[in-house]
Amino acid sequence: MPGMPWSLPWPFDTTYMQLALVAGVAVGVSAPLIGTFLVQKRLSLIGDGIGHVAVAGVGAGLLFGTSPVWTALVVAVVAALALEWLRSRGRTSGDLALALFFYGGIAAGVVLAGRSTTNANLQPYLFGSILTVTENDVYTVLGLGALIVLAIAITWRALVAVSLDEESARAAGIPVGALNALLAALTAVTVAAAMRVTGVLLIAALMVLPVATSRVVARSFRATILGAAVVGVVAVVLGLAAARQWALAAGGAIVLATLALFAAASIAAPLRRGRAPEDAATLLSGPE
């Protein structure tokens, strides 16, 4: 097992499963960290949108023979910053500008990839292919994941202040515009990091669903963030195990595992507090 100095029990007893585990845990931790703040800002679907735009970057990478992760990263960061700029000026009314970006991105990706002369195809980037990641892929994912964890560790208190009340945060001298731009850029970094794990079309699920699960039980913002990261990691482990056991598509299995954890938490938490379980819609929309 090159590069893997430890031995692990089933299902992580092979090299490809261990590489998948490392890449999956890096994304399982970092995606919900970003997601916590996106959910609070009512931007749950922005990760999905940026994922669509990133497809153009994947297509360009395939066409020009460079690593699709890096071209997708550049395209996604530029698009995320442009979207944040439009949002901060209130110019995305009716979601029309968002739609232009998203569908423009995915259409450009399909066209660019179609022009590629190599045998490359979009599929592994759309839905992930975590069981085929290489050691180099893992280093890339670990690097991007570490960047996200570090950025959130430094800025999370200020991001909480911004999500409480932007105007008060501005009056207190917190650089609200810069922090919003940073969050948008980090969303794009998450999309690029998760491309080989869940794929760009499913990454938003790993940003948002662990947060929804964590909010059911957590009693503070800090606990919500940490709990979401834990749920993300547990979902990755469960999803990979299920994929190995029943030969499932790993990206989809991971996302279904987050849904299962959300359902379990929604049923268990109210029972523990001694009242009847609420329906999932009420839990998703909060106490009011």
Next chain:
Amino acid sequence: MRTPAANPVLSVHGVSFAFGAQRVLEDVGLEISPGEFTALVGPNGAGKSTLLRIVLGLLAPQTGRVELFGSSPRRLADRWRLGYVPQRPRLAPDLPATVEEVVAAGRLAKRGWWRRPRADDRTAVMHALESVALGELRKQRVVELSGGQQQRVLIAKALASEPQLLILDEPIAGVDAQAQRLFRDSLVHLLREHGAAVLLVSHELGAVADDLERVVVLRHRVLFDGKPADLSATGVSLGVHADDLPRWLEELSENGGS
């Protein structure tokens, strides 16, 4: 008219502002001294919120000049010196934050938003919570509190940076009488213990009327600026519905009073 203070925490000189053709503020002047408790009153649409946004540096005046602690509001480096309590608790109903986390967010201006909190920061947060009588609820989710309690959480958030000027926008609108009394006690505590200046922006004064040192009545311009007693001497009680107040003052000035 009042004599200018030596080192005002806030000074507003000849500020005018218009939204298109609609003049909102006309040649407004105002100075606030350290430790002073002032109310800025006026009916809805009198320009209070616009003036407030200019003072906070969120809006630039079209003419005139504003100084907060001697520098322009947008350039003020020590932002912690200014505490601001917005009009309503605009807290998202699903906000997972605890009372303590919300108040700690107010401490960022003093500590630096990127720094980890130290022991003195935690003490200041606890102190702010106790001064609004919410120490025991600090681990509660803030959205589980009543409207009046949430209002006090936001005041504690503003107090956490130990400001030298506290600006409160309509803090008692829609809050019940008991919450108003608790709010009043918190303010009096702040004035006595921290020596901070307080500017209360409101269209009603409720329970705090008796503690005021100064009232400024605004309707596009400053119609009255002086002691509450002088205002009362003209026959107006601050307890009355304040929407009637500026109109009454205008009539008074037309008849050669004021």
